[in-house]
Amino acid sequence: MDLGQLEAFLEVARHGRFHKAAEELYLTQPSLSARIQKLEIDLNVVLFHRTARGVRLTEPGRLLLPYAQRVLTAVSQARETLHAAEQLKGGSLRIGTARTVGAYVLPSILEEFHKNHPMVDANIRTGRSSEVLQMVVNEEVAIGLARNLRHPDILTLPLYEEEVVLVTHPDHMYANNEHVSIFDIAREPLILYDRESSFFQLIDSVCREASIVPNVSMELDSVEATKRMIERGLGISLLPIHSISLEVNENRLAKVKIKHDQEVTVPTAILIRDSAPYSPAVLAFIDILRDIYNTNIKLNG
Known part of the structure; x- marks a missing residue:
């Protein structure tokens, strides 16, 4: 069974005559008849009763009709969807x-x-x-x-490379500093983000390279939760600069750059x-x- 056979079946069912269906599909009548015969052989059923006035569907033909319609409709929709995706008008x-x-x-x-x-x-x-x-x-x-x-x-x-900055409460003693060092950060209660993440691994490697052990007071798996904790004065953290733009603009958090020779980027x-x-x-x-x-x-x- 193929699409050409189903298309031939639907056109013959619609017109009730082979020659009309052949004209619609731009086929010769023998070619159309061959498609119908092949479909009947594949399905092992007779799809049309031949009469002097044309053809009409058999019971198996009536059962096949809605399925054939759905198949060709689905194929048409798939073609339209793919064409739209190619033209970036859908998908x-x-x-x-x-x-x-x-x-x-x-x-x-x-x-x-x-x-x-x-x-x-x-x-x-x-x-x-x-x-x-x-x-x-x-x-x-x-x-x-x-x-x-x-x-x-x-x-x-x-x-791109994103700068990592120290994030503090606006009243924290580091909040107005131009820069802080990794060693300064190690003295304060530090909130760390997601131990399983590559970001945590990056911060951990920076601390190891500086031979410091951070004073970790809290670990969270959410940047948003980390920021809320800092707003409450529960610690400081190292976060990507993009993640704190709103809170810094609203003076809910402060950002401090890490010293040039120790700066961290993600x-x-x-x-x-x-x-x-x-x-x-x-x-x-x-x-x-x-x-x-x-x-x-x-x-x-």
């Missing part, structure tokens, strides 16, 4: 992001993407960077934005399967990233 873009990227960086990127491609839907999943990598590996998402993680099947394309990269072709939506999204970050992102293939 969806599946994105995986690290939690902090999804909360504080991705919204402005998607805002720009939506201005250019309003008909393309975005399906967003968040997780730790290691989880985002697995989403891309397993093709659960088409593209990921996360830390610089490596995998043999994945392209890791550096996108890299964010595009994670994408190392295999072409990429969908038009993915390519358009990468174009937006190129424009926003003024970087030359090169894909294979």
Whole structure:
């Protein structure tokens, strides 16, 4: 059974005559008859009663009719959907992001993407960077934005470096400092974010390199919860600068740069399967990233 046979069946059923259906499909009548015969052989049923005035559906033909209609309708819709996706007039873009990227960086990127491609839907999943990598590996998402993680099947394309700053209550003794050192930070109750995350591993490595043991007073798995604790004066923390813009502007939190020779940055990269072709939506999204970050992102293939 193929689509051509189902199409022939529907046209004969609609017109009740082989020659009318053949004209509609731009086929010769023998070609049309051959399609119907092949379909009847494949299904092992007779689909039409032949009469002097034309043809009419048999009982098996009547049973097949709604299924054939649904199949061809679904195929037509699939073609329209694929065409719309090619023209970026429909379809969806599946994105995986690290939690902090999804909360504080991705919204402005998607805002720009939506201005250019309003008909393309975005399906967003968040997780730790290691989880985002697995989403891309397993093709659960088409593209990921996360830390610089490596995998043999994945392209890791550096996108930007984000500064990490000390975050304090506005009344904290460090709040008005121009800079602080890692050693200053080690003296204060420190709230750390998500021990299982790559961000925690980065902060931990910085402390190890400086041969200091931070005074950890609290561990949380949420940046938002971390900020609320700092607002209550329960400690200080090291966080990506994008994550605190609102609270700093509203004077609910203060940010202090880390001394130049000890400064910490968090890299964010595009994670994408190392295999072409990429969908038009993915390519358009990468174009937006190129424009926003003024970087030359090169894909294979």
